[in-house]
Amino acid sequence: MLDSSSRLTGDAILSDGTPLSELIDRERREVSLRVHQDREIFELEMEKIFARSWIPVAHESEIPNPGDFVRRYIGQDSCLVVRTESGAINVLLNVCTHRGMPLCREERGHTRTFRCPYHGWVFDPQGNVRGAPYEKEMYGDWLRTCADELALTTARTASIGGMVFANWDPLAEPFDDYLGDVKWYLDAMINRTDSGLEVVGAPQRHIVKANWKLLAEQLPDGYHTSTLHRSFAQLGVFEHKVSSGINVSTPEGHTMRLVDFKATWGLEGRDDSASLADRLAAMPPPGTNAAMTEEFANNLTEGQLRLLAETPPAVMGLFPGTDLFSFLSHDGTEAGGLGPVVMVHGWIPRAPDLFEMLSWILVERDAPDEVRELTRRTTIRNFGISGLIEQDDAEAWRGVQRSTAGVMGRRINGKYAAALGIKRPEGFEGGGDVYAGTARDDAQWAWWSRYFDVMTS
Amino acid sequence: MDAMTREESTGKRSPFESFGRGERVRPSDPVYLEILGFLWDEAATLDQDDLTEWLSLLDEDITYIMPVRVTRKRGTGSEFDPAMMHFDEDIASLRFRVRRFLETTAWSEDPPSRVRRTVTAVRVYRTDAPHEFEVTNSLLLVRTQDDDYRLDIVTAERRDRVRRYGDDSFKLAQRTILLDQATVSTPNLAIFL
Numbered sequence: 001m002l003d004s005s006s007r008l009t010g011d012a013i014l015s016d017g018t019p020l021s022e023l024i025d026r027e028r029r030e031v032s033l034r035v036h037q038d039r040e041i042f043e044l045e046m047e048k049i050f051a052r053s054w055i056p057v058a059h060e061s062e063i064p065n066p067g068d069f070v071r072r073y074i075g076q077d078s079c080l081v082v083r084t085e086s087g088a089i090n091v092l093l094n095v096c097t098h099r100g101m102p103l104c105r106e107e108r109g110h111t112r113t114f115r116c117p118y119h120g121w122v123f124d125p126q127g128n129v130r131g132a133p134y135e136k137e138m139y140g141d142w143l144r145t146c147a148d149e150l151a152l153t154t155a156r157t158a159s160i161g162g163m164v165f166a167n168w169d170p171l172a173e174p175f176d177d178y179l180g181d182v183k184w185y186l187d188a189m190i191n192r193t194d195s196g197l198e199v200v201g202a203p204q205r206h207i208v209k210a211n212w213k214l215l216a217e218q219l220p221d222g223y224h225t226s227t228l229h230r231s232f233a234q235l236g237v238f239e240h241k242v243s244s245g246i247n248v249s250t251p252e253g254h255t256m257r258l259v260d261f262k263a264t265w266g267l268e269g270r271d272d273s274a275s276l277a278d279r280l281a282a283m284p285p286p287g288t289n290a291a292m293t294e295e296f297a298n299n300l301t302e303g304q305l306r307l308l309a310e311t312p313p314a315v316m317g318l319f320p321g322t323d324l325f326s327f328l329s330h331d332g333t334e335a336g337g338l339g340p341v342v343m344v345h346g347w348i349p350r351a352p353d354l355f356e357m358l359s360w361i362l363v364e365r366d367a368p369d370e371v372r373e374l375t376r377r378t379t380i381r382n383f384g385i386s387g388l389i390e391q392d393d394a395e396a397w398r399g400v401q402r403s404t405a406g407v408m409g410r411r412i413n414g415k416y417a418a419a420l421g422i423k424r425p426e427g428f429e430g431g432g433d434v435y436a437g438t439a440r441d442d443a444q445w446a447w448w449s450r451y452f453d454v455m456t457s
Numbered sequence: 458m459d460a461m462t463r464e465e466s467t468g469k470r471s472p473f474e475s476f477g478r479g480e481r482v483r484p485s486d487p488v489y490l491e492i493l494g495f496l497w498d499e500a501a502t503l504d505q506d507d508l509t510e511w512l513s514l515l516d517e518d519i520t521y522i523m524p525v526r527v528t529r530k531r532g533t534g535s536e537f538d539p540a541m542m543h544f545d546e547d548i549a550s551l552r553f554r555v556r557r558f559l560e561t562t563a564w565s566e567d568p569p570s571r572v573r574r575t576v577t578a579v580r581v582y583r584t585d586a587p588h589e590f591e592v593t594n595s596l597l598l599v600r601t602q603d604d605d606y607r608l609d610i611v612t613a614e615r616r617d618r619v620r621r622y623g624d625d626s627f628k629l630a631q632r633t634i635l636l637d638q639a640t641v642s643t644p645n646l647a648i649f650l
Contacts, residue, residue: 107528107639201541202527206641209607231561235553332550356640361541380545386523386646388557391565394644402605 008047011456014040024452029441030413031448033404036211041455042352048455050075052169054178055321056346057081057091059360060162061198062108067125070202071107072358073348074166079155080104080114081164082125091166092127093153103152108202127152161190161362162197163344165322181431182254185313188304189326193288194295195365200376203346204359206385210397212321212347212355217447218393219317220247220255222439223418228392237330246311246425249443250432253319253450257439258311259327276302279309286326286340287364287375303429311428319450321346325383331374332381339378340371353401359384416441416448476616476633477591482581489581492592492619495627500574503649508555511649512548516620516628521546523613523634523650537635543646544634551649558647565647572600572648576615588621589630596634598650600643609643611636613650 012020020041023032035041057072058081069082071094078094080103092114094102101118113130114123120133129143129150143150155166158175160183165175176183190197208215218224222245225238232238246258261283274282280293285308296305307313314327323345331339342363348356361379363372382389404410418440425436435442482489495514502511515521523544524537546554557563578595593616600609618631634650 105528106530106533109530109533199541201538202525204525204541204543204641205639206543206643206645208644210644228564231557231563234561235557330553332546332553334549334552336553376540377545377550380542381550384543385641386544388554388563391645391647392563395565395647398602398605398644 009457012040012044014038020044021452021456024448025413026449028413029416029419029445031416032410033400033412033414034410036213036401036404037352037410039352042211042349044455045349046075049320049451050349051077052167052172053320054158054165054167054172054175054318056163056344056358057166058089058164059197059199059344059362060089060159060164061365062202063089065110067110067112069104069109069111069125071104073356074155074168075349077168078102079166081166084125089157089159089164090125090127091155091157091164092123092125093155093168095153096121096123097129097150097152098132123152127154160186163190163322163360178252179318180252180254181250182248182252182256182316182318184304185248185256185307185430186316186324188300188307189313189316189324190362192285192296192299192308193292193364193366194298197287197342197362198365200361200363204384205356207350207354207356208394208397209354210394210401211352212349213451214397214400215323215345215347215355215357215393216317216320217444217451219315219323220249220257220439220443220447222247222257223441224396228396229389231392232330232389235330236336244438245314245436246428247420247435247439247443248430248432249435249446251446251450253447253454254317254432255319255443255447256313256316257443258307259314260311261309276305276309280305283309285312286328287342287362287371288367289371292364292367307430317447319447320454329378329382329389331378340375341379341382342375343379343383353405357385416445419445477580477582477593479582479584479591482583482590486581488590489579491621491625492581492590492627493579495619496576496579496592496594496617499629500576504572504574506569508558512552512555514627514629515548515551516630517548519546519548519551519630519632521551521632523636523646526636526639528639536639543636543641563647565645568603570600570602570648572598574598574650584618586620590619590621592617592619596650598648600648611638611641611643611650613637615650 023035055074058070062070063083066083066085069080071080080092080094082090084090094104096103096116098119098121101116103114103116122130124130128147135143155168157164157166245260249255281290284290284293316324325341325343327341328338329341331337344360346358350356361376363375420435420437420440420442422433423436424434499514521544522542525541526536529536558566575597576594580593582591584591596613596615598611614635616633619627620630621627
């Protein structure tokens with residue numbers, strides 16, 4: 001067992017004597033695949049990462065009215081995401097402070113108070129205890145005098161583009177600091193229109209038989225697409241080559257892949273003198289149409305408009321528990337057109353070899369019905385549990401998890417040696433470390449560097 | 458399909474609300490037995506991984522959906538999301554899925570899963586269209602992949618609309634899969650239910 005004093009700060013010595021910090025080789029850019037197998041590491045991740053990080057729990061549009069709530073998880077802790085009378089959103093630990101019963105077992109509902117089904121303590125949406133059966137006989141005025149101590153544990157909350165994030169750690173960095181340079185890109189991705197995005201409905205939920213990091217670290221991996229997702233090239237949907245474009249990472253461990261429109265969609269013939277507005281209208285970002293792009297200038301800077309027109313973010317990972325996708329793929333029709341994929345993933349690590357995935361689909365509130373419908377259906381068909389793209393990812397993650405379960409398998413190192421180095425295209429306005437060109441391992445390596453910094457600090 | 462049947466098929470009803478309201482077809486009725494046979498054959502076709510044959514059992518206007526399920530308190534409304542789905546397919550998208558499995562390196566199903574579908578509790582109802590029947594049934598699906606000893610079990614109520622052609626031939630015109638699980642316990646739906 002881990003020494004309890006070593007759990008919260010500094011390097012951890014695993015039970016076989018190996019310091020956690022030795023599982024990364026920063027010079028060779030390798031990581032021991034033991035990190036996906038070890039129960040001790042998993043427990044440490046729950047303490048040092050999931051209990052202290054900004055985790056996506058809901059979209060504001062899931063709980064539009066005061067009293068609306070959904071039940072979600074942060075790490076393995078069940079929490080209630082509640083809209084209060086003032087319109088604010090609170091995130092409460094779904095554990096009764098009396099004896100530990102979940103206050104709520106339904107996943108969605110509307111209520112003014114939460115009454116524990118065990119002994120009947122009642123809490124309001126702020127988490128304050130409001131009473132209990134036979135309160136005077138049982139407790140006198142104790143529930144009132146010790147109200148602070150008896151209140152539900154509350155998380156800090158923040159949101160961007162309507163996605164609500166929560167963090168249990170009162171000392172954690174503010175949400176905007178956590179986002180850092182990625183906020184500029186993220187706003188361009190999901191805060192572009194006047195009315196913004198809303199969810200199609202409740203997120204898909206399903207299990208994946210793999211360690212959560214196999215998903216989290218994969219986001220900036222453009223290398224796997226030409227082999228694992230080769231079927232899309234064989235079907236003529238995507239070109240069959242290593243993805244080129246721009247990868248970005250930030251010191252917070254966030255990563256993204258920006259598509260190079262010219263290279264990917266063969267638009268070399270387009271008139272270079274066309275204005276940004278014309279370019280955006282000619283190729284509206286996923287989930288919008290030409291008319292909607294006129295609103296973008298109300299919400300984005302010229303640099304962000306240029307980003308969307310020339311090198312839009314297609315996939316983005318926020319350390320440690322959020323993925324966002326915004327790109328075009330096969331719409332599943334006979335004619336085989338392209339449709340928008342707009343999805344957000346969160347995840348719940350359940351065990352070293354199992355996580356649950358949540359998949360929200362986002363559509364523009366004010367988009368015409370046909371745009372919303374095309375986005376909804378294309379996203380379902382490409383991403384999430386039945387998605388033709390992510391079907392194959394789930395198989396790769398399960399495969400790595402099983403093959404590194406053995407004594408010998410877990411001694412193998414994952415390799416991230418393909419370095420490009422920072423290459424910032426001339427005039428590129430986005431922040432972070434920018435790697436332009438054929439996708440190599442730089443951004444993924446930045447993810448692992450951040451992971452080990454957090455785990456050993 | 459002939460134009461007459463196509464016209465009649467516009468009578469599809471919402472599988473969430475008004476399914477199975479028509480007159481019950483008794484289990485002793487030959488029609489019931491023919492539909493039972495069709496469902497068994499259809500399940501066997503999938504179990505045998507004969508995806509091309511399976512597509513031939515689907516009608517051109519099929520809608521094939523699996524809504525997301527969310528746990529709710531008794532009496533507070535449907536647990537099924539009306540818009541968010543695990544599957545939302547028509548004949549073109551189902552053909553595209555099958556084409557990917559059969560013609561490309563679709564790693565998720567190569568080697569293919571082994572899946573056993575048990576279809577029970579079949580109830581058949583007449584509809585306003587004389588050749589169409591609404592059928593509810595229970596599906597017990599057990600999936601295993603390569604030599605992984607773990608079994609994935611998925612259970613659901615299926616609400617099917619089955620359309621009769623001639624004396625003994627049927628096609629599936631609508632399938633709504635109402636899962637029992639809020640969190641689906643298989644890593645992907647690279648299989649059909």
